[in-house]
Amino acid sequence: MSALSAELLAAAPAATEPITSAGDTQLAVAALAGIAVIVLLITRWKMHAFLALTIGTGVLGAVAGAPLAKTIASFTTGLGTTVAGVGVLIALGAILGKLLADSGGADQIVDTVLARTSERRLPWAMALIAGLIGLPLFFEVGIVLLIPVVLLVARRGNHSLIRIGVPALAGLSVMHGLVPPHPGPLAAIDSIHADLGTTLALGVLVALPTVAIAGPLFGRFADRWVKVTPPEHLTPTRASDELEKRPGFTATVATMLLPVVLMLGKALVDVLVDDQGSLVFRIFDVIGSPLIALLSAVVLGMFTLGRAAGFTKERISTTVDKSLGPIAGILLIVGAGGGFKQTLIDAGIGNMILGWSDGWNISPLLLAWLIAVLIRVATGSATVATISAAGLVAPLAEGMTPTHASLLVLAVGAGSLFFSHVNDAGFWLVKEYFGMNVPQTLKSWSAMETVISVVGIVFVLLLSLVL
Numbered sequence: 001m002s003a004l005s006a007e008l009l010a011a012a013p014a015a016t017e018p019i020t021s022a023g024d025t026q027l028a029v030a031a032l033a034g035i036a037v038i039v040l041l042i043t044r045w046k047m048h049a050f051l052a053l054t055i056g057t058g059v060l061g062a063v064a065g066a067p068l069a070k071t072i073a074s075f076t077t078g079l080g081t082t083v084a085g086v087g088v089l090i091a092l093g094a095i096l097g098k099l100l101a102d103s104g105g106a107d108q109i110v111d112t113v114l115a116r117t118s119e120r121r122l123p124w125a126m127a128l129i130a131g132l133i134g135l136p137l138f139f140e141v142g143i144v145l146l147i148p149v150v151l152l153v154a155r156r157g158n159h160s161l162i163r164i165g166v167p168a169l170a171g172l173s174v175m176h177g178l179v180p181p182h183p184g185p186l187a188a189i190d191s192i193h194a195d196l197g198t199t200l201a202l203g204v205l206v207a208l209p210t211v212a213i214a215g216p217l218f219g220r221f222a223d224r225w226v227k228v229t230p231p232e233h234l235t236p237t238r239a240s241d242e243l244e245k246r247p248g249f250t251a252t253v254a255t256m257l258l259p260v261v262l263m264l265g266k267a268l269v270d271v272l273v274d275d276q277g278s279l280v281f282r283i284f285d286v287i288g289s290p291l292i293a294l295l296s297a298v299v300l301g302m303f304t305l306g307r308a309a310g311f312t313k314e315r316i317s318t319t320v321d322k323s324l325g326p327i328a329g330i331l332l333i334v335g336a337g338g339g340f341k342q343t344l345i346d347a348g349i350g351n352m353i354l355g356w357s358d359g360w361n362i363s364p365l366l367l368a369w370l371i372a373v374l375i376r377v378a379t380g381s382a383t384v385a386t387i388s389a390a391g392l393v394a395p396l397a398e399g400m401t402p403t404h405a406s407l408l409v410l411a412v413g414a415g416s417l418f419f420s421h422v423n424d425a426g427f428w429l430v431k432e433y434f435g436m437n438v439p440q441t442l443k444s445w446s447a448m449e450t451v452i453s454v455v456g457i458v459f460v461l462l463l464s465l466v467l
Contacts, residue, residue, distance in 0.1 A: 078342025
């Protein structure tokens with residue numbers, strides 16, 4: 001967690017005692033009632049997740065027997081702390097992603113990699129491209145950017161759409177669920193009080209084999225189950241085709257990886273340098289903080305991406321402005337999830353789960369994954385699953401080493417990707433773009449998401465044994 005987030009968390013009012021004196025049975029019923037209301041409002045009534053989380057929090061407090069004023073105080077405290085801790089980071093990530101997309105930097109990466117790739121290695125190239133682009137871009141934006149490329153490659157080379165499409169989807173999905181600065185992992189890091197640099201390093205370590213298995217390798221099997229041709233009614237277009245020039249490949253990749261390098265550098269210095277008063281430690285403590293790392297990449301991107309594409313100062317300003325509007329809903333969902341999480345903690349439900357888990361003889365990492373799986377399958381939202389599950393298992397992180405706290409975040413993230421189906425907007429987005437019917441989408445996209453989730457938790461558990 002960044003120094004800024006830590007300061008905000010320290011300054012925020014915290015509940016010194018539970019907001020209710022209810023017993024474990026009543027608290028368990030309250031938690032189930034709150035989650036059930038959220039699930040029903042999102043799935044049956046199609047209510048926005050922000051409103052569903054807010055109403056579900058009220059139901060949670062009421063069933064737990066907490067005074068309404070205390071429930072409201074817990075919710076607003078959690079909402080404010082969460083937005084303060086991750087809101088700026090999400091905004092900076094959105095700006096960097098918009099600069100990458102509008103300047104043609106993303107297309108430059110795609111064209112450069114594909115030009116140097118043989119037909120046999122094409123699925124691996126698509127996974128690599130998706131992983132690189134997926135670092136700063138939200139999942140939906142990444143799909144919109146990559147699908148035209150997937151369709152064009154499939155048509156021109158007469159390749160299987162599933163064979164090259166699944167690796168691209170896997171790369172985007174894994175980054176979305178496991179690697180900061182995506183909203184879900186950031187919110188989980190904030191809830192569990194994990195170190196962002198450590199989580200980023202371990203997230204990348206888990207992501208690489210997970211993408212390989214769920215992407216190119218699983219794509220071979222999915223190609224046998226599902227046979228589709230690229231939809232003719234979708235005419236791929238790329239905004240960068242209208243630009244006179246685009247950023248260079250090296251400059252684009254360097255800009256995207258700058259925040260990753262800075263945050264990983266800080267995590268490495270924290271481990272290797274004992275003297276916290278040394279110059280090296282103090283420098284990396286500043287430049288490696290998530291806020292400074294992402295801000296540096298955004299400022300650099302204005303030159304290496306925006307100016308390199310011929311953008312004027314006004315065009316860059318417009319691009320930044322347009323990047324912030326679409327994330328308003330995400331910020332509200334993340335904030336409301338933080339409020340729901342804080343109410344769970346203040347009601348004592350987290351400690352109740354902590355007590356129960358001691359008698360179950362189950363790994364906290366596996367428990368966190370299972371809770372996230374259940375919420376994901378029920379709500380269809382990876383972000384809601386991540387935030388809610390992180391709030392429920394946050395007390396399990398007490399006494400954990402920083403490494404295992406980060407693994408707890410990744411366990412939640414892996415669970416949040418399990419079996420996307422008809423209640424997930426991503427399911428329908430992939431179905432329409434690939435021209436598949438529902439059974440075909442279940443056999444390809446839904447199965448791929450399940451493979452990602454299972455492989456992800458397996459590698460998290462393996463890391464927990466050796467770290």
